[in-house]
Amino acid sequence: MNGKAHDGWDQAAKGAQEPEATAEPETAAGTTDPDVPAEEDAPAEPAEAESASGNGQDGVPERPTLATGVVAAAAPVFAAVPPRPYAPGAVVLAAVGVGLFGAFALPLDRPGIGWGLVGLVLAVAVWLVARRDGEVELSAGERVLRVGWGSLAIGLLAIGAVRDAPWLFVLCVLGAGVAGSLAAGGGKSFFSLFAGAFSVPITALVRLDWVIRGAAALRVRGSRGRMLVSVVVSVLLLLVFGALFAGADASFAALISVALPTVDGPAIVRGGFVFWVLLFGTAGACLVAVKGAPKAAERSPRTIALLEWALPVGVLVLLFGGFVTVQLAALFGGDQYVRQTAGLTYAEHARGGFWQLSAVSVLTLAVIGLATRWAPKDTVAQRLWLRVLLGALSVLTLVIVASSISRILTYQEVYGATVLRLLVLTCELWIGFVYLVVLAAGVRLRGSWVPRIMVTSALTVLFGLSVANPEHIVAEGNMAKVSRLDAWYLAEMSADAVPVLDRLPEPMRSCVLGPISRNLTADPSWRDWNAARSSARELLARRPLESLGDCDSRGLPRPY
Structure with a gap:
């Protein structure tokens, strides 16, 4: 701890690990021998030193035993479990x-x-x-x-x-x-x-x-x-x-x-x-x-034979390739494919298989991660097989991700944008980015930085989406379809969408903003202040809502 003891942390923690006091050595007459130093004056040895003693035969660590010969408990999951800490x-x-x-x-x-x-x-x-x-x-x-x-x-x-x-x-x-x-x-x-x-x-x-x-x-x-x-x-x-x-x-x-x-x-x-x-x-x-966070116990790298991992991954590559080839028209046909296919609606085309394809793209990441961890990389041939098979699997999965993005964009174009559809689209774009990162890591077969990139990019995307104001984006995307606007859905939005919804024609504007305005109560104190609510209140104060006579009895807008 930087060579210093602060507020008794080291002393207390050290004291918590010291063994119980033992009797002082005595002479034959039963008195304490002054020439033998007391145990409490001896320098304390770290607890870990005892468990770090020699190994048994074949290099296998022996299970520690107590003084009575009873076998002690096995090693914990974590390599270093911190002692009972005392806060400074x-x-x-x-x-x-x-x-x-x-x-x-x-x-x-x-x-x-x-x-x-x-x-x-x-x-x-x-x-x-x-x-x-x-x-x-x-x-x-x-x-x-x-x-x-x-x-x-x-x-x-x-x-x-x-x-x-x-x-x-x-x-x-x-x-x-x-x-x-x-x-x-x-x-x-x-x-x-x-x-x-x-x-x-x-x-x-x-x-x-x-x-x-x-x-x-x-x-x-x-x-x-x-x-x-x-x-x-x-x-x-x-x-x-x-x-x-x-x-x-x-x-x-x-x-x-x-x-x-x-x-x-x-x-x-x-x-x-x-x-x-x-x-x-x-x-x-x-x-x-x-x-520091508890450290995982060190384990020897685990590998399997080339054929043992290449066979299942190769089967997946063939399966993905066949699916992409057969469904190429359906994956990227869009409007033309829907019109040429009898009995197929936009909703059926966009939603059909979307969640299954999304699950495929996520599960494939786990397959790639396990194969990268277990596959041997000692020879040039082993590394080549790893690059070829996992690279092919990643590229084919990128095609499937692009298919999912195409389907959700088609659905939004026809039926309008919603917050859920925007979130799904954002997640699919992030998954596509992750696969590009995986491909980049596969070039040199060094992917220790990939997990950090995945987590950091996910948090960054969430922050970026929040800054971009998703409800504002959804409301803006629906403004072009006023003739078939889902006013019921827009009336459930928050103050974030008020600047866009304020441009709606009357009486639709008042019907949509009526339910939102009822939630725009004044912030009780400075700690509750919010820029979106403050801006919405100012807009509605400059242009008050009209009579809600064209809305239903519950104050919600009638469907248009």
Whole structure:
């Protein structure tokens, strides 16, 4: 740990691993021999040194045995299971600070600017703790990658300040959780990336006691430490008593409503929930960033014979080639193929086999990954077979991906765009990009960077889609088909689509925007502010909605 002991982390962790005290050596008379040093004065040996002793016959490690001759448990799945950690005082302060700020600034019921601010504070807190107490040495490239993941996490949470669509923001929050966990734990292979993506929440759940034990390591040293405690206590008193006074008097509440939340039952429950979630989440992120994610046990590379992997992959290549050849007209026939095929509608052509083809493109990635891992690469012939078969499989799968994209574009052209269709199209484009990456890695048969590219590109695509405003794109694409517009669907959109829907002719405009306007309630405080909702309210204030007499009795637009 950078050669320093901070707040009792090393001492406590070391003490947790020391064996129980044994009796001091005695002389024949039963008294302690002063010439024999006590065991507690002897330098402590690392616990790992005992398990790293010699191997048995044929190089196979012997199972460790206890002093009584009983065989000990087998080695764990992870090569290095960290001991029961004790948090340094900085981790406890960071976790409590982020929890309090989140309870004050995070709006749970809607997207708002508070999400991005909490994400920024959490990221800064984890970075400061990792910089102070970090035990993992990172290369320059690894640091850049983790900074990129952390920036993506903050950016995805910041989408809450500009987009109002709930479904989109839920995806952003989930993506931010994955990106933030990877920023703390890292990862290279598929396994380590999967473990890294969930390392923070798992650590926060299974290591609850270490935060409580770490509170005992807090020490106030020097005038700066005492001043920090004084500032923290002052802020806590200000928040608690200020909020109570705001709840007791309306005039005082109006005066400080911009800064402090009012105290009521739901607000207390919501704030308490946010506080504890952020406290343990921040603590888990700090522990992963300081200690590093658990490492997978090293295993010898596993290979199979050339024929054993080439036979199933070759069969797949033949199957894919036959499918593409027979269905070439259906794959790319589009409008002409539909018109020339009796009894085939656009919906049947676009939807027929779409999900099956999408599943094929995803499953083929797993086949390519397993073949790359198990196939031998010792000779020139083995490497050539690997390049040819996997390259052919990738190219044919790219054709199938292009077929899926063609089908969904045809469906959207005829029946209009929807958010689901846009998401499916985006996913298919991303899968196509992944196969191009796989082809590039297959040229030199070096694909250790492929898993990172896949995860990072997926998070980047999600962020880019959020910035592009998908509901705005869908509404814009439907504006050209006003005569057969699905007004019922458009009325279910969020404030993100209001600038486009505001251009609809009356009475359709008022019928479509009526249900949306009912959800455009004023943001109760600065933490709930959202650019899309604010812009929509301004538009509707400048041009109020007309009478909804042409809408149905429930206030929804009649089908046109």
